[in-house]
Amino acid sequence: MSQARTLNDVAKHANVSPSTVSRILNGTASVSPDKRKSVEEAISLLGYRPNLMAQALAKGRSMTIGVVTQAISSPFYGETFVGIEQGLASSGYHPMFISGHWRAEEEREAVDILTSRRADALIILGGNLEDDYLLKMAESLPIVTVGRTVQGLEHQSINISQEDGAMLGMRHLLDLGHRRIAHISGPPSHRDAIERFTGYKNALAEYGIAYDPELVLEGNYQERAGLLATEQLLSRRTDVTAIFAANDQTAMGARLAMFRRGIRVPDDMSLIGFDDLFASGYTTPPLTTVRQPGEDMGLAAANMVFALLEGHRPKPPRLSASLIVRESTSRLRFA
Amino acid sequence: MSQARTLNDVAKHANVSPSTVSRILNGTASVSPDKRKSVEEAISLLGYRPNLMAQALAKGRSMTIGVVTQAISSPFYGETFVGIEQGLASSGYHPMFISGHWRAEEEREAVDILTSRRADALIILGGNLEDDYLLKMAESLPIVTVGRTVQGLEHQSINISQEDGAMLGMRHLLDLGHRRIAHISGPPSHRDAIERFTGYKNALAEYGIAYDPELVLEGNYQERAGLLATEQLLSRRTDVTAIFAANDQTAMGARLAMFRRGIRVPDDMSLIGFDDLFASGYTTPPLTTVRQPGEDMGLAAANMVFALLEGHRPKPPRLSASLIVRESTSRLRFA
DNA sequence: CAAAGACTTGACAGCGCTTTCAAAGTTTGT
């Protein structure tokens, strides 16, 4: 293991003081052309790369943005990661992802790790961290939350209205003539899931349809739960003509349950999801869904972090859900 | 922004020297119970968290494992991320992911970033980095490659035979009676893709079937390319009875193309993928595929990193692809 | 009971880099 070269090595090689090398590296002050040249030569000769740890210590900035996520492999957050990555690109800052698995305790641990590593700012993706905790945290560190709005931190939160999104999807179904619409919810502990559920109920009310608790089944945002819930639903009710799934993954599970029973989509039953995962455009049939602009949200989060870092007050962009009509929904046919 | 407390603050509060605090933190030496107690009190009172940057500088270990990946949102690598995360869990080490997007230049940049941050080891997931480069890198840093084997670094590479995997899938199709089997390849620049293609040809040869170049279309591991390639294929040949897609995403695209043309899967045509993404178990119909144990590979990579870090010579586990038969393939029916 | 260990503890010198501060060298103005 060859030792990494240090700034001092470079200084010696170039016959200048360490300060000068540092100045050239950071452009902190002007330096005579000849010294600059010899320093640059020494740098490439030695293959010198500044030690970011040392820089972090000296400058008090680690150049890393901590990202508390829920699951590193989540298809939905994946898009947000891309946005964050892009937003941070060539800024010198780099993201560090730690997963919290939707457990407040693990998320707190993730925050601890990130603060130990002296992340310059935090981006919190969803999760179950208490508002108070985040609020306190925000006093000592720039924090941006994505997918949730923290009371008192509104201008550092980027979020879309899940309720509005759900209503968009429901109105689509309703306008298509569906009346017996089932809902497979997300985990009851997720505020998004609750909001989507609320949107479901609101839309029903808007169209003057009585809410029937038997039509809502609990899921957990995973495919398997969507499958199970749908099986249960189908064995209990035969009058349902459409399902509004809490997210695309749930919809995929529901789709499989229908496939198993020979129920055609959308001929026999309409299906709509939420999120618009990339894969949803390639299901059979392609899934109608409510799109959440995950990548844009990530990008916006990165930009807000920069604003915060520079002491500005960021202005969260107005992002919103949109309906993506594909082929899993169709007008109700009076059989 | 309240200043973070330092080890010195703790020392003063507890009326001991910084060394003592350090010793307690690291368990480096025994300390009298009363001092330990007062230090611990001071720590929790002040909410002290060690500064990992400072520790890194002093110890010369950053406790971070650099992971050069290709796309942070890739469904296949996602599973590997989970494995890495798990493998590293509670070891004090944390992964830092940087994406290279399959471009050698970007990957080299990723490596630079990671070495600047003094990552203690690197895990390279796939990619197009030259073997020489990796070999040179490996002289100064523990490196584990996943999804590719580097000449001279075999014991630090974890990989499965893509060729064998492809043959597994092909034999399945062949045993089902299929003879006109098309292949939609991955990007010709990926060695995995090439190996899978080779497996395709080998299997054909094994069954004494002439290789027909017209049956192989170029894809790029993305859904869209699978869709396009399949459309092209179907408009050109009507005798194909099965498609072996280079990966599940390609298979999804192919599936959609068939759906568009009213081709039933598997009744009219069999379809098989590669990777076994989580979502593949929920497609319509569920996809038969060749499973790559992504998570296990990630886990193994983490363990190999530990071995390397401790100066041991790691023994790469023997992992291999396996056939997952679901419902997208069926015996050829003589129409 | 003195000498030798065995523990516990604090001072201090780094780790590699940044950032005053002040000295030395240059340029400008009159």
Added chain:
DNA sequence: ACAAACTTTGAAAGCGCTGTCAAGTCTTTG
């Protein structure tokens, strides 16, 4: 030609922590 005003440069302190070294205490042992 000389003071005033810059510009370029190096010395040195310090970021927060670790680890060596030596001093100080306390036990143990012949």
